[in-house]
Amino acid sequence: MKQSVRLTKLELAIMNAFWRMGAASVREVQDSLPGKKRPAYTTVQTVVYRLEEKGALRKVKRIGNAYVFEPAITREAAQRRLIDDLLDLLDGSTRPLMAHLMDSGKLSLDDLREIEDRLKRQEAGKTEGAPRGGRKAGAK
Amino acid sequence: MKQSVRLTKLELAIMNAFWRMGAASVREVQDSLPGKKRPAYTTVQTVVYRLEEKGALRKVKRIGNAYVFEPAITREAAQRRLIDDLLDLLDGSTRPLMAHLMDSGKLSLDDLREIEDRLKRQEAGKTEGAPRGGRKAGAK
DNA sequence: GACGCGCTACTAGTCTTGTCGTAGATTGAC
DNA sequence: GTCAATCTACGACAAGACTAGTAGCGCGTC
Numbered sequence: 001m002k003q004s005v006r007l008t009k010l011e012l013a014i015m016n017a018f019w020r021m022g023a024a025s026v027r028e029v030q031d032s033l034p035g036k037k038r039p040a041y042t043t044v045q046t047v048v049y050r051l052e053e054k055g056a057l058r059k060v061k062r063i064g065n066a067y068v069f070e071p072a073i074t075r076e077a078a079q080r081r082l083i084d085d086l087l088d089l090l091d092g093s094t095r096p097l098m099a100h101l102m103d104s105g106k107l108s109l110d111d112l113r114e115i116e117d118r119l120k121r122q123e124a125g126k127t128e129g130a131p132r133g134g135r136k137a138g139a140k
Numbered sequence: 141m142k143q144s145v146r147l148t149k150l151e152l153a154i155m156n157a158f159w160r161m162g163a164a165s166v167r168e169v170q171d172s173l174p175g176k177k178r179p180a181y182t183t184v185q186t187v188v189y190r191l192e193e194k195g196a197l198r199k200v201k202r203i204g205n206a207y208v209f210e211p212a213i214t215r216e217a218a219q220r221r222l223i224d225d226l227l228d229l230l231d232g233s234t235r236p237l238m239a240h241l242m243d244s245g246k247l248s249l250d251d252l253r254e255i256e257d258r259l260k261r262q263e264a265g266k267t268e269g270a271p272r273g274g275r276k277a278g279a280k
Numbered sequence: 281g282a283c284g285c286g287c288t289a290c291t292a293g294t295c296t297t298g299t300c301g302t303a304g305a306t307t308g309a310c
Numbered sequence: 311g312t313c314a315a316t317c318t319a320c321g322a323c324a325a326g327a328c329t330a331g332t333a334g335c336g337c338g339t340c
Contacts, residue, residue: 065306065317079236086226094246096219112256115238183329205336
């Protein structure tokens with residue numbers, strides 16, 4: 001049941017292009033990469049193909065002799081995987097994470113307020129019915 | 141001025157052993173690794189040597205014919221690097237991070253309260269002098 | 281002083297990621 | 311139908327990480 005895919009830096013940069021553009025050809029993706037880190041066409045091509053193998057992209061059609069790909073996973077899922085991997089490395093504890101975010105000024109009070117609101121809504125919302133088959137334990 | 145070292149999963153597992161034990165020999169580290177993921181002695185040895193080259197460990201003495209190593213970087217510094225790398229991948233935004241932590245129930249309201257308090261104290265303490273443009277983060 | 285054990289030092293193979301080139305196929309334009 | 315442009319398909323290679331084996335040295339023991 002592992003549908004989540006681990007992406008490397010370059011793979012993520014390329015996926016970002018797809019999430020931004022929806023569906024695109026290798027050429028379009030390469031053109032869209034910011035100048036400084038724009039690899040050769042075939043480099044982008046190789047990574048796109050690898051992403052397809054990994055299940056992060058899928059071919060949707062051809063235009064001319066070129067394939068058009070689109071994302072097969074959401075940005076959220078990919079980010080989730082990234083974060084879970086990090087938490088795993090941190091032994092599952094969010095403490096060092098939060099501590100560092102605060103120390104480095106990456107978390108503002110406003111950010112916190114927003115999160116707090118959301119968390120409250122979440123807690124409130126989950127006591128009423130609609131179990132939303134999310135992550136029930138039983139999953140074989 | 142780059143003193144921070146990027147650690148991989150195995151390297152981190154080994155550093156964790158050192159942070160836990162203080163100073164140790166390769167043998168001690170290997171023995172301390174949890175059974176499931178205990179690599180061969182020479183594998184641990186190779187990684188320990190690599191960590192020394194990277195500056196994450198240093199030799200402190202010999203006991204018998206064996207070297208004893210100790211951490212040359214703190215766990216906090218290593219974790220900081222991990223987190224900064226992640227933020228880099230997330231385009232510097234903490235939003236998806238916080239959102240996922242909440243969704244997966246890794247952040248409680250209590251956690252948030254604590255963080256909020258700390259953040260407030262921090263802000264109060266820094267209004268004097270240093271302007272520190274909050275999140276501009278850029279700092280190459 | 282000889283022996284064996286454990287440790288170091290070195291070597292080596294495999295995998296992943298990033299990088300790109302080349303050959304050949306396809307296509308649109310004439 | 312021919313041609314040039316553009317893609318795909320495939321191969322290659324370097325670096326880094328992970329994995330582990332082997333050779334040989336040194337230390338403690340008898």
